[in-house]
Amino acid sequence: MTSTLERHMVTIGGLRVGHGPAVVIGGRVSLRPHRGQVDAREALGERATLVEPYSAADLPAIAALADAVVVGATWTRDIPLVRAAAGLGLPVVVERRPSASVEEWVGLAGYCAAEGNDQVVLCEGGRLDLGVLRAARAASGRPVLADVSRDPGLAAAAVAAGADGLVVAGPGGTGGSGGSGGSGGSGASGRADEAADVRAAEEAVTLVGALLRPESPATLAECREAIDRVDAALATLLERRAALAGVVQRLKPVGGFAGRDLARERALVARMATRAPQLGEERLAAVMNAVIEAGLHLAEERARR
Structure with a gap:
């Protein structure tokens, strides 16, 4: 090969x-x-x-x-x-x-x-x-x-x-x-x-x-273009996650911020850390907390409409 x-x-x-x-x-x-x-x-x-x-x-x-x-x-x-x-x-x-x-x-x-x-x-x-x-x-x-x-x-x-x-x-x-x-x-x-x-x-x-697709950008412009592609993928996945989180809120007996399962969130971060070991659990926890809170705010806004 x-x-x-x-x-x-x-x-x-x-x-x-x-x-x-x-x-x-x-x-x-x-x-x-x-x-x-x-x-x-x-x-x-x-x-x-x-x-x-x-x-x-x-x-x-x-x-x-x-x-x-x-x-x-x-x-x-x-x-x-x-x-x-x-x-x-x-x-x-x-x-x-x-x-x-x-x-x-x-x-x-x-x-x-x-x-x-x-x-x-x-x-x-x-x-x-x-x-x-x-x-x-x-x-x-x-x-x-x-x-x-x-x-x-x-x-x-x-x-x-x-x-x-x-x-x-x-x-x-x-x-x-x-x-x-x-x-x-x-x-x-x-x-x-x-x-x-x-x-x-x-x-x-x-x-x-x-x-x-692995990339090895050699210039600043190529690196920024590669980051833009990753950010586009991130945005698409975050939008999908938010939509799924909204479904979860409708199915849970207690929704919103009061219904957060912190133990499940910690387990989620631990699993993610195996895929992103350089970021590690501490940094990923901060990222995922922001993502989860954004999804909960969106679910609440939609519930009020």
């Missing part, structure tokens, strides 16, 4: 994939639906983040207008096209063919490296197999993306499984591995759906990432 220190980091459109927090990448576009009948520059129109070619004829336009080239799941066996794509010098996003093993998937990245391009990111899409995603990340040392365009509801699970980033199809994009259709809808409705999908992905990388 590749250690964290040996892991690759690839920059795509200014986003560092594989280092620090997980990222959200929008704007995956496939030229396959055009089947080579439309000029690639015309089809793209403007700069895109991830672009999958239909054939080698599309590669010059991709070199000029894309931040990364996608080796789509439907043409991973076209080794000459894989090598030509790697030869562009752009980061290469290698999707997994649904029937491909981890060894085949990782091996395909080797063809790109053989062309002198080691800026390779693996991408799991379609019907996400999160176990395969996790295994490929551990075995290859390369960053791994999860394309959640088809099912944004899997964003949190993908981050929990170790995805270094989430791909959400942009306007006119094609979501999933070799799939067809964008992220749903057209016009204002489609744009609203896309915006909602991006927000869901951003929430996943912020909240789940803060809980499960």
